[in-house]
Amino acid sequence: MTTAMAKMSDYAFVAAMLSTGLATLLYLMYALSGLRAARMQTAGGPESGGALGFVSGPRTAAIGRYATIVGWLAVLAMFASLVFRTIATGHGPFANMYEFSMAFAFGVLTAYMWFERRYHQRILALVALPVALIMMIYAATIPADIEPLVPALQNNLLLTVHVAVAIVAYGSFAIAFAASALYLVQTGSGPTFLIGAAAGLATGAGFLITSGVGEAVLYGIAVSLAAYVVTWLVRRFVLRSDADATEAALEASGGRWGLPRPQVLDEIGYHAVVVGFPFLTLTIILGAVWADVAWGSYWSWDPKETASLVTWFIYGAYLHARVMRGWRGTRAAWLLVLGFEATLFTYFGNYFFGGLHSYAGLG
């Protein structure tokens, strides 16, 4: 029974991975098709009918619909996988990084689909789905064995809720990140963001091959942050590019390359944090309750606790910054990028700092 359920979970997981991959591809085609249509429009050409005789307008919409359907399939498959896994193990998905990464991917997928339903901005998928896909691929590479719970984790209800609440927060923050990334690439900060992100990803990939996930995430984040700052300084003081002017022009024109209007992305980012922040708060509180029951102290400055508090501070600062008029747009988007990097730092924290959360079966 247990093995059968575990098998079902594995199959569903593979199905989820394949459909997420396919959905990512479809969303990419959707974006390219939309970009073509946008170009046609700006070039003054007919709204439908491209160089190869494509009818790009309706075609774009059709691809988008398929992408959405496949995206929901991925959500369903991932949900099924989690349910089977829970039946097989007898507890929520919190016992090791494999289970938690499945839950993270599910959170990002679901948050994306929910935001797509609400805001009709399929372009967000270009950032959100790869994040989910990377989490799934990562989960697929680590041991998935079902092992009985060590004493500290024998608190099924509390930990299941803790993780469930955490994935809502993480999923929302991934959406906020997607919105801010798409915002930044359209503004004068675009090159800075892309150079920083590319440097971070390249460093991460390098360390992934030579060392491990912990180093990859830690140095990837550090290098991307450093690259943001350096690129910004160079562009500001050496190249003397004027980001503000491009931004003003952008607001007036309303979006580049067929991407959503910056104002809309700004709103989506804000709403994602408005959803995610209370859930992060609850995650931290529930974590503290568990720590108090299991270890006799609600707060131990364990590195993972600390990192989650750092993330909380950053999103707290964002929410306060956002209501000050000057902090909409570019600067707010940068805070969201910082917030998501802190989220990843929190998530992968146990790899590089051990501490009380080092249970997670990484040996």
Place this chain on the structure above:
Amino acid sequence: MTHEVGSRPLSKAPPPAARPAAKPSAMDYVDRGLEALWSFLTSMRLAMVLLLALAALGVVGSLVVQAPQGVLDNPSAKADFLAEVRPKYGGWTGLMDTFQLFQIFNSVLFKVLMAGLTISLIACSIHRMPGVWRTITKPRLDVGPAFFEHAPQHEAVVVRHTPAETLAIVAGVLRQRRYRILSADDGTIHVYADRFRWALFSGLIGHLALVVILAGVIIGAYYGYRDSNFSIAEGSTLAVGAEPGLSLQLIDFTDSYYAETGAPEDYASQVVLYKDGNEVARHTIRVNDPLHYGDTTFYQAYFGPAAVMTITDASGNTVVDEGIPLAYSAEGGRRGGIFLIPGTAYTGELVSTLGNTDPDIKPGQMQLTLYARDTGSVVDSQVIDQGTTATVGDLTVTFDRESQFTGLSVSRDPGVMLVWLGGALLFGGFALRFLLPHKRVWARITPRGKDGAVLAVASLGSRDAALGTDFEKLVSDVRAALKAPARA
């Protein structure tokens, strides 16, 4: 977060009168200084800078090895700790210690930032209180005609009703939606309606919740205590140091492991708690199942081997007859425990080993060293085989058998309830904010012609928020209630 900054309706108030050009007195400077200080404390920029600075410290704290609590206050423990981390940080170690990087969350900078954040939180809450109160009790009805053209959401309708009739219709629609309606008539009818106005306190509750949590933390730090080294061997009873009259007896400790993986399955300490010699509680303490008694809580923390010893003094009195926890581990697989030998002038140190290569002690043996309690000098030291009796100093010592001890963590934290209360308030603030959001609508009814009027309705908040669709529904309901046909 119900921040109203920058979103309040435009003010019609005249610009503040220019200050008289008289020479400012000393009091004026004090006044201005205080004003500047207040606006500094209540500025959101300060709160943000503090939050981000705390976040930065947190990053440092999670990357740099942190010394366990109390270690840096004890010179010899501190030297040990620094020696331990020196290979990792090299020449930076001394500098990092100077800047308190090994105890970030106890550092002066951290405390200053936390204090600053608390002051800023309290100042902001006080600062915002009158505004919130005014919005709840005396909202402004006349927001000026410009508002109805520039508000994020606005509609204007020409109606074939008298202003009074229009007011009745609009009020009817709003009342159906359980809005509170206030109106004033100065030729033009000004209408203000809102719902869930008490939810405006949610921001205040959420922010003060943090102050409550911090208060709990501080109370816990000053009035609570924690003993993380409460080791009892099976069969022994140990007095709880900080709680006079309270003592705990360990009946049995079990550690069990999963057969397939060898991973730990359960640590269980079966204990009896005595108050002034009377049994008050009996419990099996597990990792997720502590024993609570009054304010005091006993948690499972660690465990290890113990040695059951019988010690008789020179005149034949049995002074020790119980398990001695070997709670500390030393190099070469050695484990040791230190205990007082009552009725004598000695402190005993019991050491065992797991290593086969130990030059002095073999597995299955115990080395007992007696120290004079006053001078600390070694009186005698003997290695004793299990089940045998030896003479150490003037004592007769039998190493009866090996057993186990459990390591508990005993704590009393009177602040913890405040922390949970703060947590609940924090989340409650969010829930209130999102489940019952404060909604506001303004309307302006101006007479037009003989029996007509112009109805303008406006609301704050962006169109795609939940409020947006709400506003649109409201307007269409009002339209439906008006006498058709009405031109926009």
